[in-house]
Amino acid sequence: xxxxxxxxxxxxxxxxxxxxxxxxxxxxxxxxxxxxxxxxxxxxxxxxxxxxxxxxxxxxxxxxxxxxxxxxxxxxxxxxxxxxxxxxxxxxxxxxxxxxxxxxxxxxxxxxxxxxxxxxxxxxxxxxxxxxxxxxxxxxxxxxxxxxxxxxxxxxx
Numbered sequence: 492x493x494x495x496x497x498x499x500x501x502x503x504x505x506x507x508x509x510x511x512x513x514x515x516x517x518x519x520x521x522x523x524x525x526x527x528x529x530x531x532x533x534x535x536x537x538x539x540x541x542x543x544x545x546x547x548x549x550x551x552x553x554x555x556x557x558x559x560x561x562x563x564x565x566x567x568x569x570x571x572x573x574x575x576x577x578x579x580x581x582x583x584x585x586x587x588x589x590x591x592x593x594x595x596x597x598x599x600x601x602x603x604x605x606x607x608x609x610x611x612x613x614x615x616x617x618x619x620x621x622x623x624x625x626x627x628x629x630x631x632x633x634x635x636x637x638x639x640x641x642x643x644x645x646x647x648x
Contacts, residue, residue, distance in 0.1 A: 501612050501613035501614075502612070502613055502614040502615070502616070502617060502619075502620050503610060503611065503612035503613060503614070503620070504609075504610065504611045504612065504614065504620050504623055504624050504627070505608065505609070505610045506608075506609040506610075506624065506627055506628060506631060507606065507607070507608045507609070508606075508607045508609075508631050508635070509601070509604055509605070509606055509607075510604060510605045510606075510607055510634075510635055510638060511604055511638075512604070512605055512638045512641075512642060513600070513603055513604075513605065514575045514576075514598045514599070514600045514605045515575055516605075516638060516641060516642070517598055517605040517607060517634075517638060518574065518575045518576075518598050520634060520637055520638065520641075521578055521596065522543075522545055523543065523545065524541040524542060524543050525541075526637075527541050527543065527553065528541045528553075529633075529637045530630060530633035530634040530636070530637045531553055531555060531630060531633075532555035532556075532626075532629075532630060532633075533555075533625070533626045533629040533630065534629045534632070534633070535557075535558045536555045536556060536557055536558070537555070537556050538553050538554070538555050538556075539553075539554055539556060540552070540553060540554045540564075541553040541554075544569075545569065545572065546569060546572065547569055547570060547571055547572055548568065548569065549568070549569050550566065550567070550568050550569075551566060551567055551568070551569065551580065552564065552565065552566035552567075552585070553565055553566070563584065563586070564584070564585045564586050565582065565583065565584055565585060566582075566583065566585050567580050567581035567582045567583060567591065567594075568580060568581050570593070575598055575600075576597065576598055577595070577596065577597050577598070578594075578595070578596045579593065579594070579595045579596075580593075580594050581593055581594070582594050582611065589615070589619075590613075590615070592611050592612060592613065592614065593611070593612060594609070594610070594611045595608075595609075595610045595611075596608070596609050596610075607631070609627060609631065611623060611627070
């Protein structure tokens with residue numbers, strides 16, 4: 492089979508989680524800076540300087556800080572927001588010259604639980620995709636922990 496330029500499948504990332512919480516609660520934690528700051532970033536990272544203009548065409552930005560004190564600024568633009576169903580936004584590390592990627596997050600109600608599907612594409616390399624898979628996987632673990640706190644009425648971070 493002959494391949495021509497531009498026909499290769501883009502390198503993408505897909506993560507799916509079944510979360511024991513209603514869609515409205517899971518979606519809410521993506522919608523405001525105070526919520527995003529609680530779970531954005533891999534394990535042991537903290538998020539700060541979280542800014543969100545949560546509307547199609549609105550910009551978002553955040554900085555995550557490693558346990559060693561290194562800051563990693565990121566940001567993008569919301570492309571689509573369908574309440575309790577779908578978010579589409581661009582993502583890039585703002586301190587680097589890398590390309591924007593497109594993130595699509597879908598929320599599906601399954602009898603009071605939520606199937607969250609996270610997709611991000613395109614990546615320049617498999618290594619970049621795998622690094623993002625690990626980071627976003629840990630973010631989603633932290634999101635689930637926040638949901639458990641919300642459901643138990645806890646306000647701790």
